[in-house]
Amino acid sequence: MKILRLPMIVLACVVCAALLALQASQASGKSAKTVTFSKEVAPIFNKNCANCHRPGEAAPFSTLTYKDARPWAKSIRQQVMNRTMPPWHADPHVGQWANDARLSQKDIDTIVAWVDGGALEGNPKDLPPAPKFSEGWAIGKPDVILDMGKDYVMKPGSPDEIQYFTVETNFTEDKYVQFVEARPGNRQIVHHIIAFIQPPPKTDGSKQLSPEERRKMREAAMRDNIFYQDGFLTKVKADAPVYDNACDLPSGGNGSKRDGSGDGGGEGGGSSTLLAGYAPGKNQEIWPAGTVKKIPAGSKIVFQLHYSAFLNPTGELKDRSSIGMIFAKNPPDRELKTHPIGNHYFKIPAGAENHKATACWTAPEDLHIVTFMPHLHMRGKSMEFKAIYPDGRTEVICNVPKYDFNWQLVYYAKKPVAVPKGTKILVTTTWDNSSKNKFNPDPTKDIRWGDPTYEEMTIGWIDYTLDKQNLKTTAMK
Numbered sequence: 001m002k003i004l005r006l007p008m009i010v011l012a013c014v015v016c017a018a019l020l021a022l023q024a025s026q027a028s029g030k031s032a033k034t035v036t037f038s039k040e041v042a043p044i045f046n047k048n049c050a051n052c053h054r055p056g057e058a059a060p061f062s063t064l065t066y067k068d069a070r071p072w073a074k075s076i077r078q079q080v081m082n083r084t085m086p087p088w089h090a091d092p093h094v095g096q097w098a099n100d101a102r103l104s105q106k107d108i109d110t111i112v113a114w115v116d117g118g119a120l121e122g123n124p125k126d127l128p129p130a131p132k133f134s135e136g137w138a139i140g141k142p143d144v145i146l147d148m149g150k151d152y153v154m155k156p157g158s159p160d161e162i163q164y165f166t167v168e169t170n171f172t173e174d175k176y177v178q179f180v181e182a183r184p185g186n187r188q189i190v191h192h193i194i195a196f197i198q199p200p201p202k203t204d205g206s207k208q209l210s211p212e213e214r215r216k217m218r219e220a221a222m223r224d225n226i227f228y229q230d231g232f233l234t235k236v237k238a239d240a241p242v243y244d245n246a247c248d249l250p251s252g253g254n255g256s257k258r259d260g261s262g263d264g265g266g267e268g269g270g271s272s273t274l275l276a277g278y279a280p281g282k283n284q285e286i287w288p289a290g291t292v293k294k295i296p297a298g299s300k301i302v303f304q305l306h307y308s309a310f311l312n313p314t315g316e317l318k319d320r321s322s323i324g325m326i327f328a329k330n331p332p333d334r335e336l337k338t339h340p341i342g343n344h345y346f347k348i349p350a351g352a353e354n355h356k357a358t359a360c361w362t363a364p365e366d367l368h369i370v371t372f373m374p375h376l377h378m379r380g381k382s383m384e385f386k387a388i389y390p391d392g393r394t395e396v397i398c399n400v401p402k403y404d405f406n407w408q409l410v411y412y413a414k415k416p417v418a419v420p421k422g423t424k425i426l427v428t429t430t431w432d433n434s435s436k437n438k439f440n441p442d443p444t445k446d447i448r449w450g451d452p453t454y455e456e457m458t459i460g461w462i463d464y465t466l467d468k469q470n471l472k473t474t475a476m477k
């Protein structure tokens with residue numbers, strides 16, 4: 001027995017030692033994998049979060065330093081795991097996007113491991129170089145900054161307002177804008193900014209409508225009993241004709257039959273005049289190199305400001321929003337045109353959970369679509385862009401299955417989408433006007449088109465270039 005016992009003890013010790021060694025190796029394996037802010041997490045935050053999560057920007061905390069990010073660790077873990085952050089709502093199986101904000105699974109795993117491991121700082125010496133952001137402007141230092149020209153004051157308790165401000169550019173030659181950014185002066189009240197180019201009165205015989213002409217058309221539409229004015233807001237009358245499927249209408253749904261240019265926002269909409277937009281989640285334009293927006297000499301800029309009471313719980317608040325522009329340094333190839341594909345005639349019944357409407361636009365020439373931007377309000381649920389090619393083939397070219405009103409994201413096609421002349425772009429929208437939609441301000445109301453966020457809209461904005469255009473040879477000598 002004695003003889004046997006010894007080996008058993010030895011055996012037991014060998015097992016002990018093995019277990020200890022295993023534990024030790026697991027522990028050291030763990031420590032080798034310990035994720036720290038300084039080494040593994042800061043590079044992810046700098047690349048994917050800091051453009052919004054830094055002082056002076058829209059997000060509620062900064063990810064630039066450990067001290068600022070650490071208290072939010074739990075929330076960060078949750079928001080990246082369920083892909084609420086960074087905001088991105090396009091279906092990943094449709095199209096490829098130059099500005100795709102989604103984190104890779106590896107980055108998500110790293111952030112989760114960091115939080116689960118105690119959200120450690122690590123060695124500050126491991127920190128990557130601090131990212132460079134220029135003075136407030138995401139596009140870099142603008143060549144020209146233009147603001148609204150005066151302060152706008154919103155009184156507490158005001159309803160939503162749409163206000164226009166027109167300013168001179170004083171440009172004495174045509175300008176080609178490569179980068180442009182609209183910046184709200186006061187994020188507490190600015191829901192969106194749209195800056196339009198208002199060219200000088202026609203001298204070139206082009207078909208472009210001036211805002212005055214558009215206003216006249218809008219008035220004609222009002223005479224058609226479609227729109228009415230409610231203070232500063234334009235709305236569609238409750239008893240206006242209803243066409244949820246607007247594709248059979250001559251206008252495809254945009255404005256009344258006489259107003260092919262309606263953009264859902266009053267004057268200045270329509271084709272080819274939109275310069276820049278801001279809305280939560282969207283502020284800079286990153287067009288492909290050589291693709292520009294043209295501002296003809298002598299143009300004015302019209303700011304359309306949507307001030308939202310929804311964002312203004314207290315006090316009298318002032319705003320002076322602005323746009324910054326950087327001009328093309330090299331001769332550009334093509335000019336970007338903008339078109340709103342919208343339906344003004346829908347009616348969303350009270351309580352409807354999944355109400356559908358369509359709008360259509362037919363490509364007048366061979367063109368390439370560069371960006372897509374769905375715009376709906378608080379009941380918005382989804383938007384899909386489908387191309388119906390002249391040969392009958394159909395293709396979904398952008399799909400946003402879970403629209404979120406809090407974010408007005410622009411989807412920049414990695415490769416602009418070729419659209420031959422005669423292609424019909426069918427935009428299908430759904431809204432949730434039921435009480436299941438937590439953003440719904442009133443599920444008991446039938447909803448028509450209207451400016452304020454508590455009414456609805458549907459606009460599928462697209463930016464496109466015309467294939468035949470070559471500014472290098474025509475515009476820039």
Ligand code: HEC
Nearest residue numbers: 048049052053058059060072075076079080085086087281
């Ligand atoms: C496009 C701008 C933008 C980007 C990019 C972005 N965020 Fe955000 N984030 C915001 C804004 C704005 C809010 C506030 C949203 C709100 O109040 O509904 C927010 C909210 C959050 C919150 C919720 C805070 C809370 O109240 O609990 C977390 C966590 C967060 N972001 C983490 C991240 C992380 C991590 C990244 C990068 C991986 C990221 N965000 C990228 C703009 C952004």
